[in-house]
Amino acid sequence: VIISELVDRSGTPAATIKFYVREGLLPAGERVGGNRTEYTEAHEHRLRLIRAMLEVGKLSIGSIGQVLAALDRPDAPIADTFEVAQRALARRAASDVSEPSARALDRIDALIDRAGWAAGCHDNVGRGIAAQAVDAFANAGYELPDSYLDGYADAAVRVATADLTAVGGLADPSDMAELMVVGTVLGDTLSLGLRRIAQAHVTSERLLS
């Protein structure tokens, strides 16, 4: 299709499409003589992905570029794609925040051991993010008890199991990689929304009991 059709189908303005091509987020269309450039369904699909990461994931253009680069690596093992995507996404969560304290990192390491999680988890980017949250609670005057952390860890395994089950249900490796990335971004928003609703539910249950 030509660019005006891509604009109609994707809902993305032509100037924005050209910006994404310049920034390397979107492959250039194919020149087919004269001023005509052809775009394919792959372009339309990628535009939807970019939009989801921008609007719901609140990622910067730079982070989206890193995530898409991870997606485009051919034949990367699933665990690698997850890790690259997680690191790119982590920049959003961690920007402007000071390094976590050694004490908070120790608490997350102890949690990983209590939960019986794989040894490689100690290198995961989420360790620093979780430790920053523990520090921020402490700075605000709350020392989180282990039971609180363990409740969150238990919930995290359930969410990750749902994530991996969804990814494992796909046949095509590039679809799997894409769902991993999209799911990592959008799953955070889904969790956040459902946590709010569940807080209302648990509050009303406790008021009644």
Next chain:
Amino acid sequence: VIISELVDRSGTPAATIKFYVREGLLPAGERVGGNRTEYTEAHEHRLRLIRAMLEVGKLSIGSIGQVLAALDRPDAPIADTFEVAQRALARRAASDVSEPSARALDRIDALIDRAGWAAGCHDNVGRGIAAQAVDAFANAGYELPDSYLDGYADAAVRVATADLTAVGGLADPSDMAELMVVGTVLGDTLSLGLRRIAQAHVTSERLLS
């Protein structure tokens, strides 16, 4: 204490402290003759709270103002404080995003009913946030199965139970309100970090099995 001591104790520059006072985030200090203004531990405590919401919660100054106003309402019932805080915090998650589709809202309503959550949950601000995530998955080409949503809902109840147990363990109502607000912001970051680690754990388990 005078302002230079408040700066030392809180790590917040004097110009920032004065900005917070002008914006209504922080009560003014007490004039005690001449140019001397006295600040108390309550100021120091509030500065720590503001910092946690800014740095880890990534809230705007406007949203922090709304959250603090909810905190400062005397004798508000717990469920009300939660709701006001949730709505102020929701502006962060929902900004720039289009309204959720009726179809996605129906799916979240069906999930609330399947989970057996309280009827009031249908009015919770998290419903729209979760529905936006469902729409974004669909726009990116993935129709989430009910089993995925139910796995997330199950995890959300566990997290909310940990939240309410922590709040219920406090004796002072103003501490409870504060933990609700701080916990709503910081708990999202804690969840996000632990979800990343749990994804690494579940991935390595599945690769071994």
